[in-house]
Amino acid sequence: MAGVSVADERTEILSAQRNDDSFETLWDELEWRGLIHVSTDAGALSELLEGDPFTYYCGFDPTAPSLHLGNLVQLLVLRRLQLKGHKPLGLVGGSTGLIGDPRPTAERTLNSRDTVAEWVTRLQGQVTRFLSTEGENAVRLVNNLDWTAPLSAIDFLREVGKHFRVGTMLKKDAVAARLNSDEGISYTEFSYQILQGYDFLELYRQYDCRLQSGGSDQWGNLTSGTDLIRKVEGQAAHAIGTPLITNSDGSKFGKSEGNAIWLDPEMCSPYTFYQFWLNQADADVIARLKVFTFLSRAEIEEYERQVAEEPFKRAAQKRLALEVTALVHGAAAAQGAIDASEALFGRGDLAALDEATLRGAISELPQAAGSVGAPLAELLAESGLVASRGEARRAIKQGGVYVNNAPVDDEDRVISGDDLLHGRYAVLRRGKKALAGFTA
Incomplete structure (x- = not known):
């Protein structure tokens, strides 16, 4: 795509994306793609998605300088709802990033305020690459530091903390896992779910936000928000938990030799990124096409046939690698990764590769x-x-x-x-x- 600016290329990619009209409802398509693991009332959610435009959100904590593949799942869910006409909020957690969501095994190392602020800016830039910033339902970026920083500890405990029951909080999966570990859990991380619940309440108040999406491992945090809105405002709000994506052998998806697959090209080169998708197993590739691409049901079912009848051609893997690399890094970078793959094995000109592509290929x-x-x-x-x-x-x-x-x-x-x-x-x-x- 020589001569096409990065902004124009991004606009072109977003313009080409469509939900599949072969499904009766968006909810049906989300279920078929394997994007719904747990939710509040499914019937009510399906009606909500088919109704008038409403505001919804997903939060991303700046605990690293880049988003990764798990975050990409959420971004694509946000995009599918935006294509339906609904209004996304992209929350990058300037306050929750200072605390850290409890991990199952050990306490997080707290980053400095300056580091978190820098990462907030970086992640906001990444969020806007995957969602339209134009039109009546353009994505709006929000930062929870804006409403938590002015609160005193006394105000927070009086106005928010009083609505949470410790017994319920102890039952949340992440908290329970940490309580049973050698590390235990600090009061700081224990309080994380209150902060996330308060985010949803504030977004409900400010934007009439009705839905939050996140990974199913966040379900306790998601429902802390729906419960808080019900208790404080007397209104129903919704949550969707997407499945944690794993490989067919049960191993964790999105890990390469112990390192996350980042969306930042400086942390994971487009060549490395492309190779990750190209190397997906036959048993996994169709599920990946459903989640990570906008290919239609008919196209994906044709690839499913090819995997079954002609697996040696690896047509599904090649299409998956092309689609997702172009989505994240652009069509030019995707083609560069393909050219590098060819050139490394003598089927192309190594000297013709640009330095960044060659460096990424050699690093592998x-x-x-x-x-x-x-x-x-x-x-x-x-x-x-x-x-x-x-x-x-x-x-x-x-x-x-x-x-x-x-x-x-x-x-x-x-x-x-x-x-x-x-x-x-x-x-x-x-x-x-x-x-x-x-x-x-």
Whole structure:
């Protein structure tokens, strides 16, 4: 998409998104896509979604400098409701981010106020990339620090805390898990659910907000808000809990060698992001297409057929990787990731890759550490492409070693400055598929 600005490309992506009109209601589509794990009254929610435009929200805490795949699920739920004509609020928690939602196992490390404020700004920018900022139902950003900072501790306890029962709070899943752990739970994190409940009450008062969405592991926090609105205002409010997405083998989704898949390209390169989706198992890929893309039911069912009948083509994985990478990083970055995948294995020109794409691709490979002038045989052994320098020399002699996809036949070959792409990088290959990266 040469010549197209990032803003224009984002507008084009949002403009192409549609809910699937083959479903009788939006609720039906959300259920088919596997986006509803738990909710308040399903019948009332379905009617609400089909009725006049209303305001709804989801909260994102700045406990890291970027959102991740779990947050992307919520952003796409927000977007689907926005496409229906409803009015989203994107809450980035400047106050709850200072506290931290209780984790099941251990207390969070509290970040400084300056760090949290910086991360609030970063996350707000990410939220607006996935929701339309134009029209009568444009997304509005809110920060819960705006209504919690002016409250004194006495006012908070009198006006909000009195509506919460400790016995009920102790039964919340996250709290119960921590109480039974060696770490226990601090009063600070114990109070988190009161803060989130108060958020919903304030948004109800300020914007007539009627619905909150979040992960099902947040259900206790979600219902703290609906209960508070009922007690204080005497009105019904709703909540939707999306399922925690796991792999078919039961392992946690969205983890790559222990690291979250972040939406920030500096924390997870578009190439790494693309490869994550491309490597989804056959047993998982259709569920991923339902949740993370706007492909229609008919298109997804066709991919389901292809997975069953022609799994070796990996057509569903390729489409999934393309769609989600373009959604998050843009079509140009998605194509760059595809080009890099091709080029690494000799089916494209490595020199044609831009530096950021090449750097992201090489970062995923085993690494050979050294400097200009290092013997190639030594680098091959160090990277693990061969077991020893002797084996490396034999592989070179047999014609099975490549530098930047060019075959090598000199057993004494060294890495020279001419080998360095963008002045820093080289790709080493043995055979057709064994790759390593070299960075000067």
